Amino acid sequence: MVAHAARLPIPLIVLALVAGCGTDPTPEPTPPDCVPSASVFKAVVQDHIDTHCGSCHGATPQFGAPNTLTGGYDSLIAGDEGERLIDRIAARMANKTMPPAGGEPVPHQVQDTVVEWASCGAKHPDHSIGLVVDRPVFSAPKSPPAGTETFDLKADQFAVAEDELDLYQCFTFEAPVKEDRFIQRIEAIIDDSRVVHHIVLLKDPKNAYALGLKKCKGMPADSQYLYAWAPGAAALQFPEGGARIKPGEHYIVQIHYNNGAGAKGVKDNSGIRVHHGPPKGTEYGMVAPGPLVFAIPPHSTFTATGHCKVKSDLTLLAGMPHMHENGTAFKQEIVRADGTREPLINLTGWSFEMQPFYHHPVTLKAGDRVETSCTWRNDTDDTVSMGTGTADEMCFNFMFVTPPPSEPYCNDFLLDPKAEAPYAPGTCAPTGASKTLPNHSQKLLFTGAPDIKGGDLGTARWELTGATLALPGLAKTYMNPDTSVVHSRGQAWSEGDTLTIDAAARILIELPNSQGIDSVDVLSVTGTVKPGKKAGEGTWEPSCGAKKPKNIRWTVDGDTLTVVLDKQFSQFTVPGIYTFKRAATDASK
Ligand code: HEC
Structure with missing residues (x-):
């Protein structure tokens, strides 16, 4: 009996354990690995979600959005890990499928912060999405060379x-x-x-x-x-x-x-x-070709081009195209001494966060030229100029070349005899606007802006016959007045007090030491002309293509219309003068 009794407790314990489990149907939930910071949510993320997602994912979801994302911190972290709203937010923002394409772009810093917050630092947005480059990344073998x-x-x-x-x-x-x-x-x-x-x-x-x-x-x-x-x-x-x-x-x-x-x-x-x-x-050094002087007008798309003349034979290996946050496209071409062109690198869908070196090995001969063009979209109310700050812009390809060059930058002024203003009807041009307009060339003015007389704009279509800048007389001493030129193409429409100007100008200015400016200025604006105190002076209050009113001055003299607008030129504001002639076709086209 004693032996039997001694054996009994073991199955009893087992039975007790099994019974215990059976009576408790809710096992301990595993705590989620990632619980995003509530303080970062309060400090910045809530505001980012309201601003960039709230228009669709607000309290009442709109435009097909399936849910609200503005219900506060607790609603975002509710549910099982992997299925919670924050997990879905992290996934859709990391692969850049939210917000949907076509809307106001979300600054990369906002994308970074929201994705990192929602994934506790495990995920980062893929900034290479949308980037298209026709050269491979300059990548290295897995292991380093022996003996280093x-x-x-x-x-x-x-x-x-x-x-x-x-x-x-x-x-x-x-x-x-x-x-x-x-x-x-x-x-x-x-x-x-x-x-x-x-x-x-x-x-x-x-x-x-x-x-x-x-x-x-x-x-x-x-x-x-x-x-x-x-x-x-x-x-x-x-x-x-x-x-x-x-x-x-x-x-x-x-x-x-x-x-x-x-x-x-x-x-x-x-x-x-x-x-x-x-x-x-082989010894490699670095040279950075690209335009050194440019100014990107507010609310515009703008391209600047730099020319680098190759002084002695040179082999390129790889380069890192560099712009700041307004960049949209980067392009380099080689123009051989005989005029033939060869593509060097072409990049669209620019991402500031994704700037690797690309492999583009090619040999250049003395007399060849490297043409570097950057395109930016400036959505701000301010002119953006060349500079090292993040609010400024740059346009360079930092290239490893051999033999090492003596100068770190390369930008020579070039008066391309075939240069023209690149024109295509802009966002504010009426549908069906003419695409084929003649190019006009005009020298810079150093004698001040023309007299303004005003006059009735009436209802008309106007064709651009020239554009130029009126620079202070002193400017003549640091640029070449004989070679510098403004190419232009464009048209305008007037009806009552509404004026649309749709024009492009290519400004070529020769500076000393074979430096120069080659920049493109695109204007496509519709606005109401509100007369000021003096005849022919007033403000142009935009309904398309710009946000801030501009100062405008005009003269209608028979079939000629002259419009003067303030233009940003390097650090200065100078009069930009557009001259039009009345066009034969009807006002709408
Ligand atoms: C212009 C409207 C719009 C904006 C702005 C917008 N969304 Fe959406 N969102 C939608 C639509 C429509 C869907 C459903 C279609 C789909 O899934 O692509 C959706 C679906 C989603 C989904 C998938 C649904 C789910 O719960 O799994 C997530 C996650 C999401 N959006 C997150 C965001 C975030 C984060 C933002 C802001 C950074 C944002 N969305 C901004 C319209 C929008």
């Missing part, structure tokens, strides 16, 4: 605060070499991938940047891009030889941090690893 040494240029426990968004941080180093070496391969070291957005390595040829840490939004002045990393980017490696690095030179690692996830206690050690060897084989 390495050094790292990286952050050292860099603290990224919980609420830090869109931080550009520069770390400046002195080249850690004791003698001249060749850089053979460059790759990124990614430590905390939740917060690191992209990393660039720049050379600071003038040692203009002090060693150490500094916030540095935009491009450090006078620097050159050597390498750029964004999620998914490969290393960069020279086929043989490399780029010289000398003792005492300064190099800048710029890291773009964005802590959209609100991660706490981040101490980042990301940066760049350089593989280097003795200075043997």
Whole structure:
């Protein structure tokens, strides 16, 4: 009996356990791996969702949107992980299928922040979506060349605060070499991938940047891009030889941090690893062709072109086309000495967040020319000029070439005898507007703007017969008045007090030292002309193509219409003069 009794408790315990499970039907729920930060939601994300999603996903969903996204934090995180609204938001914004195409574009910084917040830093938007390039990315073999040494240029426990968004941080180093070496391969070291957005390595040829840490939004002045990393980017490696690095030179690692996830206690050690060897084989250097002077008018699409004359034979290897956030397209062509053109690189669907080096090996001969064109869309009320700040614009291809060039930039003025204004009817032109209009050329004026008399605009269609800029007399001393020219094409329509001007001008200005300006100015605006105090002076209040009223002055003299509008020229506002003749066709066409 004793032995039997001793054996009894085991099955009893088992029975008790089974019974216990059976009576409790709700197992402990597994806590979600990612619970997005409520404080980041309150601080920024709520506002982003209201602004960019609220028009469709508001309290009452509109335009076919299946649900509301503005119901507050708790509604977004309710449900099972993977199925919650935040999980769907992260997925649709990371693959850029929301908001739907065609609407107001969402700034990349907003996309980054919302996706990182919703995925706790696990996901980043794919900024290569929409980018079309006709050259392959210049990517490296998996492993570095044999026999190289390495050094790292990286952050050292860099603290990224919980609420830090869109931080550009520069770390400046002195080249850690004791003698001249060749850089053979460059790759990124990614430590905390939740917060690191992209990393660039720049050379600071003038040692203009002090060693150490500094916030540095935009491009450090006078620097050159050597390498750029964004999620998914490969290393960069020279086929043989490399780029010289000398003792005492300064190099800048710029890291773009964005802590959209609100991660706490981040101490980042990301940066760049350089593989280097003795200075043997082909030596590469960098040159950046592109226009140096341009101004992009408000609410317009605008193209500037730079010409780089090749002075001695040169082999191109790879290049990093560079614009800022207004860029839409980038194009380079080689114009051989005999006039034949060859495409070098063509890029549409520009993304500021995705700027790798592309492979475009080609040999150039003295007398050839590299033509670099950038197109931007400026949706702001301000003119955007060339500059290193993120609100400014740039247009360069930072190219590795051999032999190393003596000058870091290359931009020569070129008076193309075939230059014309590129015209196509713009957004405010009536349907059926003529597409084939003659090109007109006019020199710059240094004698002030014409006298204004006013007059009745009436109902008419007007054809542009010339456009120019009235520059101050002093300007004559720093540009060539004989060669500088404005090409133009366009038309206008007047009816009552409504005036539409649809015109394009190509401004070619020769500056000293074979520098120059080659820029395209497109105007397509409809507005109401409100007369001011003086005859022929007033404001033009736009209903299409612009947001802010413009100052306008006009003279109607028989069949000639002269319109004067303020134009931004470099840092100055100068009169832009459009001359039209009354056209025979009826007013609507
Ligand atoms: C112009 C209207 C519009 C805007 C703006 C818009 N959406 Fe949508 N959204 C829709 C429509 C229509 C659908 C349904 C069709 C589809 O799924 O593509 C949808 C579907 C979705 C879905 C899938 C439905 C689900 O719950 O799985 C998500 C997620 C989403 N949107 C997120 C967003 C986010 C985030 C924003 C703002 C960044 C946004 N949407 C902005 C119209 C819009």
